[in-house]
Amino acid sequence: MDVDVAVIGAGISGLSTAVDLARRGHGVIAIERHARPGGKAQSERIDGFLMEHGPSSVVAAGATPLLPQYFTAEHDRVDLEPGVRRRYLMADGRLHGIAVHPLAFLTSNFLSKRGRLRLLAEAIVPSRGAGMEETVAAFCRRRFGHEFADRVIDPLVGGMFAGTAESLSVAATFPRLVELESNYGSILRGVFIGRVSGKRMPARRLFSWRDGIGTLPTALAAQLGSRLKVGVTVRRIAAHPHGFVLTTAGAGSIRARAVVIATQPHVAAELLANVDATAAKAAAQIAAPPIAVVFLGYERAQIAHPLDGIGYLASTGEHRRVNGSLFCSTMFRYRAPDGFVSLAAYIGGDRAPELARLAPDELIDIARHEFAMLLDARGEPVLARVRHWPRGLPQYRVGHRELVAALNGISERQPGLFLTGNYLDGVSVAACIAHGRKTADDVDAQLRRPSTFGSFRQDHTAGRLKGTGS
Ligand SMILES: Cc1cc2nc3c(=O)[nH]c(=O)nc-3n(C[C@H](O)[C@H](O)[C@H](O)COP(=O)(O)OP(=O)(O)OC[C@H]3O[C@@H](n4cnc5c(N)ncnc54)[C@H](O)[C@@H]3O)c2cc1C
Incomplete structure (x- = not known):
């Protein structure tokens, strides 16, 4: 098979890239090893409950401008239920409801008076200037104080990245914070001036x-x-004077002028080994610890807690086995039948990768125990399902930006070979769509450039592959 572009992997990143290229008229194929596209984005209806195996929502500010152009299911869109404006944070063994508002931590008692004053003092903490790359924990303790860093930022990082604030790079995970410090000398001042x-x-x-x-x-x-x-797995990529040849299980050889690798980083590392050792080495260093999602359905009457929020997050210091939970049917009421509620527990990640590998029954027990303790959930859930992700979210640890720079250099070293995926410029669905589209721009520009290599498609229609004698 001969194509202009082969996109390897049909998760959100690969699909976004492929759809964009197809709309520009390029001969593109997307190759997915599983029977179902979507990668981590998988939803399943079971007995009237809707289980999200991976992502459960998209952030509107990031993704809305990107969707309508090619999106057909806009009328089925549902927004977060109005009135859901609260998150719970766990501290001292219990849940504390916090309004989703920038000033919430200053007006609530979640932080001590001293902690709140220290948070406000951020405006006068001198900026550090250039220096060694900092972790999220070091940056936030320096700017906002220990209490805010440990009780607020740490659980947030566990929920957003399934990682730890002690290992993630602040510049790679929260570049805006670093930018505000560098431009305004303070994050609070920067936000206020903005x-x-x-x-x-x-x-x-x-x-x-x-x-x-x-x-x-x-x-x-x-x-x-x-x-x-x-149902087609790409096993190998080989460079060729006219582009690349993919060896697959399920579709024979595929020849393409350009190739986009849109897989998880460990697969990218394997596929790159043969074509670009620098990028292969960088991709291999990006860890994605396992995570398990436990989905439980209950009758509403079984749970005493009002479930009046998005869910809860626990900080590392609480030593819980569940990093956080979503109140799924509170966020979107279509996710449980009338009279029932659904909850999801996230276990493992970089905090406790070994827990994510436990058997489903053990994981269900952990989640049930946790919900009994924190939400006063009584009795057997009416539905229990577990999804294991052996490779969860990529960790943007200190040094990540150098790895990404090495990966981004691939288009110079190997014209026609591109990378996209959640390990490059943000893990969210919105970030994957944005990066996929940017990659499509780059591929489009490359294909329109007077080429140093010919076209498989043209050569093929001429009945002969230039330069190969075949
Ligand atoms: C539990 C969990 C909860 C999350 N929650 C949210 C959330 O609420 N909101 C949010 O915005 N984000 C969330 N995320 C993050 C987001 O879901 C992911 O970052 C995003 O979906 C990743 O998309 P991707 O296409 O880059 O990678 P993937 O989804 O990993 O897709 C890669 C694809 O490549 C395929 N592939 C791999 N190797 C080959 C091969 N050799 N040949 C062919 N195909 C191959 C795989 O089968 C897969 O389909 C969550 C992630 C997880 C794990």
Whole structure:
């Protein structure tokens, strides 16, 4: 098979890239090893409950401008239920409700008076200037004080990245914070100046679809039609004077002028080994510790807690086995039948990778025990399911930006070979869509450039591959 572009991997990143390239008229195929596209984005309806195996919502500010152009299921979109404006944080063994508002920590008693004063003092903490790359924990303790860093930032990082604030790079995970410090000398001052000068951050709301996040890959796959090849695994990439030759299990050899690797980083490392040792080495250093999602359905009456929020997060210092939980049917009421509620527990990640490998029954027990203690959940859940992700979220640890620089250099070293995925410029679904589209721009520009190598497609229609004598 000869194509302009072969995209390897049909998660959100690969699908976004492939759909964008197809819309620009390029002969593209997306190759997915599983029978179902979507990668981590998988939704499943079971007995009237909707389980999200991976992502459960998209941040509106980031993704909305990107979706409508090629999105067909916009009418099925559901926004976070109005009135859900609270998150719970766990401290001292119990849950504390905090409004989702920038000033919430200053007005609530979640932090001690001393902790709140220290938080405010951020405005006068001298900026550090250039120096060694800092972890999220070091940066936040220096700027906001220990209490805020340990009780707020640490659980947030556990929830957003399934990682630890002690190992993640602040510049790689929260570049905006570093930028604010460098431009304004203080994050609080930077935010304040931004607000009074009218440069407000757009309001960030969460949304999904009536049938869950899986709607997104399904809609993207429909755009690709027969250009999406599922159940095909790419085993090897070899450079060729006219582009690249892919060896696959399931579709023979595929020749392409350009190739986009849109897999998880460990697969990218294997595929790159043969073509670009520098990028292969960098990709191999990006860890993605395992994570398990435990989904439990209950009758509403079984749970005493009001479940009036998005969910809860626990800091490392609480030594809990569940990093955090989402109140799924509070966020989106379509996720449980009337009279029932659904909860998801996230276990493992970089905090405790060994827990994510436990058997389903053990994981269900952990989640049940946790919900009994914190939410006063009584009795057997009516539904229990577990999803193991042996490779969860990529960790943007200290040094990550250097790895990404080495990976980004690939297009110079190997013209026609591109990378996209959640390990490059943000892990969220919105970030994957944005990076996928940017990659499509780069591929498009490359294919339009007077080429140093010919076209497989043209050569093929001429009945002969230039330069190979075949
Ligand atoms: C538990 C969990 C919860 C999350 N929650 C949220 C959330 O609420 N909101 C949010 O925005 N983000 C969330 N995320 C993050 C987000 O879901 C992911 O970062 C994103 O979906 C990754 O997309 P991707 O396409 O880059 O990678 P993947 O989804 O990993 O896709 C890679 C694809 O490549 C395929 N592949 C691999 N090797 C080959 C091969 N050799 N040949 C062919 N195909 C191959 C794989 O089968 C897979 O389909 C969550 C992630 C997890 C794990």
